Each structure stands twice: as C-alpha cells, then as structure tokens.
Amino acid sequence: MLRFTLRRFLGAWPTLLILMTLAFFMMRAAPGGPFDTEKTLPPEIQANLDKKYHLDEPLLKQYGRYLLDLAQGDFGPSFQYKDYSVNELIAQGFPVSLRLGGTAILLAFFIGCLLGTIAAIRQNTATDYTVMAAAMTGISIPNFVLAPLLILLFAVHLGWLPAGGWNDGALLNTILPITALTLPYVAYISRLMRSSMIEVLRSNPIRTARAKGLPEHTVILRHAMKPALLPVISFLGPATAGIITGSVVIEQIFGIPGIGRFFVQGALNRDYTLVMGVVVFYGILIIAFNFIVDVVYALLDPKIRY
Amino acid sequence: MLKKCCVVLIVCLISFTQASFAKPGNLAEKQILRRGNGSEVQTLDPHKAEGVPASNILRDLYEGLTIESPDGKVIPGAAESWEISDDGKMYTFHIRKNARWSNGDPVTAEDFVYGLRRSVDPATGSQYSQILAPILNAEDIISGKKPVASMGVEAVDDHTLKITLKAATPYLLGLLNHSTTYPVHRGSVEQHGEQFSRPGKLVSNGAYKLKEWKVQSQIVVQRNPMYWDNDNTIIEQVIYLPIEESSAELKRYRAGELDITGGIPTNQYSWIMKNLPGELHVTPTLGTYYYGFNLTRPPFKDNLKLRQALSMAVDREILTEKITKAGEIPAYGWVPPGVNNYSSQSLDYAKMPKAERIKKAQQLYQQAGYSRGNPLTVEIRYNTSENHKKIAVGISAMWKKNLGIRTKLINEEWKVFLENRKQKKLTEAFRGGWIGDYNDAFTFSELMQSDHGINDSGYNSPEYDKLLEQAATESDLDKRRSILESAERLLLKDHAIMPLYFYVTKHLIKPYVKGYQPNILDHTYSKNLWISKH
Numbered sequence: 001m002l003r004f005t006l007r008r009f010l011g012a013w014p015t016l017l018i019l020m021t022l023a024f025f026m027m028r029a030a031p032g033g034p035f036d037t038e039k040t041l042p043p044e045i046q047a048n049l050d051k052k053y054h055l056d057e058p059l060l061k062q063y064g065r066y067l068l069d070l071a072q073g074d075f076g077p078s079f080q081y082k083d084y085s086v087n088e089l090i091a092q093g094f095p096v097s098l099r100l101g102g103t104a105i106l107l108a109f110f111i112g113c114l115l116g117t118i119a120a121i122r123q124n125t126a127t128d129y130t131v132m133a134a135a136m137t138g139i140s141i142p143n144f145v146l147a148p149l150l151i152l153l154f155a156v157h158l159g160w161l162p163a164g165g166w167n168d169g170a171l172l173n174t175i176l177p178i179t180a181l182t183l184p185y186v187a188y189i190s191r192l193m194r195s196s197m198i199e200v201l202r203s204n205p206i207r208t209a210r211a212k213g214l215p216e217h218t219v220i221l222r223h224a225m226k227p228a229l230l231p232v233i234s235f236l237g238p239a240t241a242g243i244i245t246g247s248v249v250i251e252q253i254f255g256i257p258g259i260g261r262f263f264v265q266g267a268l269n270r271d272y273t274l275v276m277g278v279v280v281f282y283g284i285l286i287i288a289f290n291f292i293v294d295v296v297y298a299l300l301d302p303k304i305r306y
Numbered sequence: 307m308l309k310k311c312c313v314v315l316i317v318c319l320i321s322f323t324q325a326s327f328a329k330p331g332n333l334a335e336k337q338i339l340r341r342g343n344g345s346e347v348q349t350l351d352p353h354k355a356e357g358v359p360a361s362n363i364l365r366d367l368y369e370g371l372t373i374e375s376p377d378g379k380v381i382p383g384a385a386e387s388w389e390i391s392d393d394g395k396m397y398t399f400h401i402r403k404n405a406r407w408s409n410g411d412p413v414t415a416e417d418f419v420y421g422l423r424r425s426v427d428p429a430t431g432s433q434y435s436q437i438l439a440p441i442l443n444a445e446d447i448i449s450g451k452k453p454v455a456s457m458g459v460e461a462v463d464d465h466t467l468k469i470t471l472k473a474a475t476p477y478l479l480g481l482l483n484h485s486t487t488y489p490v491h492r493g494s495v496e497q498h499g500e501q502f503s504r505p506g507k508l509v510s511n512g513a514y515k516l517k518e519w520k521v522q523s524q525i526v527v528q529r530n531p532m533y534w535d536n537d538n539t540i541i542e543q544v545i546y547l548p549i550e551e552s553s554a555e556l557k558r559y560r561a562g563e564l565d566i567t568g569g570i571p572t573n574q575y576s577w578i579m580k581n582l583p584g585e586l587h588v589t590p591t592l593g594t595y596y597y598g599f600n601l602t603r604p605p606f607k608d609n610l611k612l613r614q615a616l617s618m619a620v621d622r623e624i625l626t627e628k629i630t631k632a633g634e635i636p637a638y639g640w641v642p643p644g645v646n647n648y649s650s651q652s653l654d655y656a657k658m659p660k661a662e663r664i665k666k667a668q669q670l671y672q673q674a675g676y677s678r679g680n681p682l683t684v685e686i687r688y689n690t691s692e693n694h695k696k697i698a699v700g701i702s703a704m705w706k707k708n709l710g711i712r713t714k715l716i717n718e719e720w721k722v723f724l725e726n727r728k729q730k731k732l733t734e735a736f737r738g739g740w741i742g743d744y745n746d747a748f749t750f751s752e753l754m755q756s757d758h759g760i761n762d763s764g765y766n767s768p769e770y771d772k773l774l775e776q777a778a779t780e781s782d783l784d785k786r787r788s789i790l791e792s793a794e795r796l797l798l799k800d801h802a803i804m805p806l807y808f809y810v811t812k813h814l815i816k817p818y819v820k821g822y823q824p825n826i827l828d829h830t831y832s833k834n835l836w837i838s839k840h
Contacts, residue, residue, distance in 0.1 A: 032721025037433065
C-alpha cells in the first residue's frame with residue numbers, strides 16, 4: 001500500500017507539469033494581452049507595464065521564471081486586480097467555494113445514494129419511476145435556469161431568503177446557492193447508485209446472503225452497499241474537485257466571491273497569472289482527489305490488490 | 307493681469323447651496339446606501355484606475371480640485387476658488403484651508419502636485435494619464451522625453467496651486483474631477499507602496515473613507531468625519547456590490563437588497579416600465595454607438611458612394627425603437643447632443659424623408675458599381691454580445707431589403723476583436739462605441755485624427771487633422787467651437803463612420819432614495835443623496 005501511494009504521488013508531478021506547460025503557452029497564444037484596451041497606451045507606459053510584469057522577456061524565460069516562483073509557492077501578482085496577488089485572491093475565494101461545494105457534494109452524496117438505493121429496491125414500481133423522473137428532470141434543468149427560478153420564488157416573491165450576496169457566509173445566504181448546486185448532483189448520483197445497486201443485487205454474493213436467510217436490510221446495508229458505491233466513488237473524485245473550485249454560473253447569479261469567477265474573468269482579461277494560478281490549483285485538487293478515490297477504492301473493494 | 311472668474315464661481319455656489327437646502331428632515335434612521343456597481347474594480351489607486359465601477363467609488367473616496375453638483379455642473383471641490391489668466395493658459399487654485407485627509411493631515415497644494423506628477427510618471431504605469439495632456443509637458447513626461455519635475459504644476463504655498471497649460475483648454479475644470487488628477491496621501495503611499503489602497507491603509511480626502519474591501523463581494527465606504535463639508539453628508543455608509551449580470555442585479559433590487567442598480571437587463575425594459583414605474587431613470591449620456599468602415603481595404607477604400615449608400619439605408623429609428631428600446635437617441639452625428647460649448651452636427655440626409663432617402667441610397671449604390679444582380683457581399687464584425695448581435699442582424703436586414711446586399715456576421719471575443727479592429731487587415735464594417743471622458747467635443751473629435759489609437763477606420767484626412775490642431779491651440783471659445791464643428795461636418799461628409807445611436811444610462815432607484823439628479827456624465831456622488839423614511 002505504501003509503495004502504491006508513493007508511486008501514485010510521484011506519478012502526479014509529470015501530469016501537473018504538462019498541464020502547466022500547456023496552459024501557460026495556450027494562454028499566451030490567445031490574441032491580445034492583459035493591458036490591451038480600446039485606448040492605445042503610449043509606448044513608454046506599455047514598456048513600463050511590460051517590464052514590471054516581465055512581459056518584455058522571451059517567452060521561455062518567462063516560463064522558467066514562472067516555474068521558479070511557483071516552486072516557492074508564489075503565483076505572482078494579478079494583472080487585472082492590480083492591488084492583489086493571485087495567492088491572496090485564491091486565499092480569499094477558495095474557502096468560500098470550498099464551503100459551498102463541499103456542503104453541496106456531501107448532501108448530494110447522501111441524498112443521491114439514499115434515493116438511488118430506494119429506487120433500486122423498488123425497481124419498476126411507482127416509487128422507482130417517481131424518483132427517476134425527478135432525477136431526469138434534475139439532470140435536464142441546467143443551473144442557470146434553476147437558480148433564477150429559486151431566487152424568484154424564495155427571494156423575490158416569498159421574501160424568505162436573500163436573492164444574492166455572501167454576507168460572510170451567513171447561513172441564510174448559503175441555502176439557495178447550495179440547493180441550486182446540489183440538485184443536479186443528487187440527480188446524477190441517484191441514477192448512478194440505482195443502476196449499480198440493481199447490478200449488485202443480482203450478483204452471486206447477494207444471492208448467497210439471501211439464501212442464508214439474512215434480513216433484507218442487513219443484505220443491503222452490509223453486503224450490497226459497499227460494492228454498489230464503487231461507481232459513485234469514482235464519480236465523486238473529479239466531481240468534488242470540480243465543485244469546490246467554484247461554479248462560475250452559481251457564483252455569477254448569486255454574487256458569491258468564490259474562485260470560479262476568477263477563472264472566467266481572468267481568461268477574458270488575459271490575466272495570465274490569475275488563470276495560471278487557478279489552473280494549477282485546480283490541477284492539484286483533481287490529482288489529489290483522484291488519488292484519494294484510488295485509496296478509498298482499495299479499501300472498499302477486496303478484489304483490488306496492489 | 308489675472309481675471310477673477312467670479313461669475314462662474316457665484317453661479318456654482320448658488321446651485322450648490324440650493325442643493326444643500328433641499329435636504330429635508332424626514333430622514334430614515336439607517337442611512338446606508340447599497341449601490342450595484344457592475345464588475346469588480348481593478349484597483350482603488352486613483353491614478354491606475356479605469357472604468358466606471360472604480361470611478362464611482364473613487365468619487366466618494368477622493369476629492370479633486372473641482373467636483374460636480376448633483377445635476378453635473380462643475381463646482382469648487384478641494385479648491386474653494388480659482389483664477390484663470392487672460393490667455394487661458396494659467397490656473398491658480400486656492401485650496402480650502404479646512405480640507406483634511408481622513409487621518410487628520412491637512413490637504414495641501416503639495417499633495418496635488420505629488421498626485422499629478424505620480425499620475426504622469428511612466429513608472430506608475432497609469433493607463434489613463436494621457437487625459438492630462440493639456441497640462442504643460444505632461445505628454446512628453448508620459449512618453450519618457452522629459453523628467454517628471456518639468457510638469458506644469460507648482461505649489462506656490464500650502465494653499466495655492468498653479469497649473470500651467472500647453473494651450474487654453476476650456477474643459478480643464480471639468481477634467482480636474484477625473485481620478486487621474488486626485489491627490490494621494492504621500493506618507494501612506496511611500497510607507498505601503500502598492501498596497502496603500504487597502505482598507506486600514508488608504509487615506510483619502512473625500513466625503514468617505516474605505517472601510518472594507520472583499521474582492522467580488524463588496525466594498526464598503528464610511529463617512530469621513532475629517533471631510534471639510536462633513537456636516538452636509540447624510541449617508542453614513544455606502545456598500546458597493548459588484549454584480550456583473552444585470553438580470554441578477556434586477557432580482558436583488560426587487561428583493562430589496564439594493565437601492566440603486568448599475569444598469570438594467572435590456573430585454574426586461576417593458577416589464578420594468580410596467581411593474582416598477584417611476585423607479586427607472588433613463589438619461590442621455592456622452593456616448594455614441596457606431597459602425598466604422600475600414601477605409602484601408604476594399605470594398606470601402608476610396609468608395610465614398612458605397613459608404614454613403616450603406617449609411618443612408620439604415621433606419622436608425624427602427625434600431626432604437628424596436629431593438630435597443632430603452633430611450634436611446636438615433637444618431638446622425640458623431641458628437642452626442644448636450645456637450646458643453648457645442649451644437650450637434652448631423653449627416654446631410656438626416657432631414658430627408660425616408661422613402662427619398664432609400665431611393666437616393668439605391669442610386670448611390672448603383673453608381674458605386676453594384677446592383678441587385680451584382681450585389682455587394684460585406685462583413686460586419688462585432689464583439690460577442692446579445693445586443694450587438696441584434697443590431698447587426700437588424701442592419702443586415704435593412705441593407706438586404708433596401709439594397710440587396712449580402713452580409714456576413716462575425717462575432718469575436720472582446721480582446722480578439724480589438725486586435726483585429728486595430729490591425730485593419732480583416733475588418734470591413736465593424737462595431738464601435740465611444741464614451742466621452744470629459745464634457746467636451748474634443749474627446750470625440752480626437753478619435754478620428756489620422757494618428758489616433760482608436761481610429762480603426764483608418765480615416766486619414768489632412769484637412770481634418772489640421773482643423774483639430776487649430777482647435778487644440780485656439781483660446782477663443784467661439785472660434786474653437788466653430789473649428790470643431792466644421793471638423794465634424796467634414797467627418798460626416800466623408801462617411802468614415804456610420805453613427806447609429808447615442809447611449810443612455812439606465813438606473814433603477816428606490817423611491818426612498820432622494821437627492822438623485824440625472825446628469826450627462828452619469829456621476830452620482832453618494833454625499834448628495836439621502837434616504838427618507840419608508
């Protein structure tokens with residue numbers, strides 16, 4: 001197990017390096033630069049800005065400089081938000097995205113697994129059809145439709161909850177965005193759980209368990225649950241990394257200061273360092289979560305040996 | 307030798323005192339104002355700032371030599387009075403003796419010298435300092451040809467500031483409330499460097515001081531008790547909320563979380579008119595939406611008749627009534643109406659009846675060598691946005707119906723679009739928009755100079771350039787005005803651009819927010835507002 005962990009850990013670095021290199025050069029290949037606006041800058045000022053941000057150096061040298069800074073944990077200054085460094089921006093935005101996304105994915109996991117299991121046990125009954133119809137609807141309604149509907153109903157018409165804003169993470173402000181984030185994931189996870197549970201319930205070990213005369217809840221909770229969770233777990237890895245790095249749509253609609261918006265704004269403004277910072281950060285999280293998934297897999301599935 | 311500009315001053319003072327007297331006693335207990343403010347500000351360093359969101363906040367935090375009354379007139383700010391020399395080239399400002407920084411330090415003439423010099427210093431990297439070009443040597447300093455100290459600003463004593471200009475500039479007083487001219491507190495800039503604009507560090511001289519800045523969340527400014535006119539400030543705290551998406555902003559406004567919005571979603575205009583009557587304020591502003599013709603490439607190069615035909619075949623009234631729909635003004639000229647010392651010029655066919663106009667357009671189109679059997683294929687390029695797309699579709703439909711032209715629509719992401727427009731290698735007809743930086747025709751006229759950075763049509767008329775040079779050095783206001791007007795007539799006659807409509811600003815304002823007055827630059831100082839009981 002230790003060797004496996006170590007191997008996976010070392011194997012992650014080349015992936016990250018490739019990701020960084022690609023992102024760095026693709027970003028630079030996009031037309032326009034961070035200081036291009038409708039107004040044309042006097043050459044002297046352009047030169048000064050370029051010098052300040054090292055944009056006047058050859059691209060390879062800039063790349064080298066970036067890697068060196070990064071090795072010391074420095075993402076550099078933001079080009080767009082001139083009063084802040086990328087480290088500061090990520091440090092401000094990430095806890096917000098983490099809290100929203102983390103809560104949403106946990107909720108989605110529990111509710112989704114519960115619904116999926118119920119649907120699987122009652123396969124082809126009214127319960128099953130209701131749950132699956134609801135899930136289908138959940139998957140088909142995109143966030144940017146669901147969120148405004150929730151706001152219109154609960155904030156504008158009923159006035160129970162705020163229509164937006166973060167307010168330092170007050171509970172009331174988080175309810176609507178978390179709901180909007182959670183529902184599509186609930187839908188997805190419950191479908192995943194249902195099909196995997198149905199498959200497991202038909203397998204030989206479960207038939208044996210039932211033949212032994214175990215009560216149904218023991219069969220399901222003790223014997224079927226673990227193997228049925230495997231596909232959900234492998235979905236959960238990248239999904240968690242994705243959701244806690246912020247959802248652009250949800251952040252935009254609810255006015256939430258997470259890091260998802262930085263990514264889009266950064267790309268549009270050619271804020272090289274900000275985009276790179278978010279990409280690298282996101283990359284590290286994805287790799288980390290895939291790694292965690294692998295380990296959890298090994299714990300859950302006795303067939304996997306290292 | 308020096309002529310007192312008493313008249314101006316008296317007029318200003320009268321309008322100012324009137325505004326202060328109008329404030330009633332029926333105030334709400336909580337004087338907290340929540341303003342929707344577009345996108346997140348890029349910086350609160352007044353000399354590096356650009357864009358409307360940052361200017362809105364900086365106007366509350368800082369005070370220039372002049373400020374504006376609620377209806378947009380230039381009135382004394384940190385300077386209580388000034389004199390202008392006879393040739394209009396030298397301004398002497400008297401800084402208020404009771405002007406204070408938010409930490410209690412006195413605001414001195416030296417602070418303004420420091421601020422102005424910092425603004426034009428290439429090391430600062432200001433992206434807006436060119437606006438200071440009328441000040442002696444400023445242009446040469448920006449381009450690194452002269453030392454910063456050679457700028458035409460001088461502190462005669464603690465309370466007297468002299469500004470020397472290159473040539474008489476009638477809009478100078480208006481320019482002096484632009485953020486590039488704001489003073490900054492030298493001690494804190496030197497102590498904190500680039501971080502001087504953070505909460506807890508920022509020292510400001512305006513009616514408010516910075517209390518909190520949470521990126522993408524909110525910026526809060528709090529009444530500055532050191533401000534010289536603090537007694538007349540009513541709003542205690544202003545919360546600026548960065549909300550890019552106007553439909554999200556509208557929902558928060560409806561839910562009572564906002565008092566003033568930065569804009570409205572255009573497609574909800576009719577809904578707003580019906581359901582929130584009296585809360586929508588639409589005001590003409592200094593901005594022109596236009597299409598440029600690339601004059602360096604076919605089909606528009608050396609083809610005046612074609613350009614004229616295309617311009618005549620567009621029904622601007624339909625564009626504003628059916629597409630933009632929020633009270634925009636159809637544009638037949640380049641400089642928007644309402645500019646100081648200027649009368650609007652317009653295209654020669656503006657008064658022609660529509661049927662006749664189209665007939666004439668068809669004639670010109672044929673004279674240019676095209677016909678229904680041999681139609682022109684042309685491209686319209688615009689930056690990706692729903693509104694721009696609708697307008698491009700509308701125009702291509704008009705061109706097709708009236709002239710039989712085939713149009714290709716190309717949309718590009720903003721920075722890609724700017725790059726292509728600048729290079730002039732791909733573009734044919736392209737979308738453009740310009741918002742004036744100050745209330746003077748020159749902020750529009752200068753764009754079409756042959757060497758100007760935003761002249762993306764490639765308009766190159768020696769006659770036009772000469773007229774603008776003359777205007778830049780003319781100190782007689784009337785003469786200058788007639789020079790600029792004839793320059794615009796020339797530009798319109800050459801059809802280098804096709805003006806489409808003049809912009810308006812749109813805000814939703816809760817009925818309990820009082821003191822708001824529409825003005826052409828859309829500048830609303832929070833200190834002029836108050837919240838009545840509701």
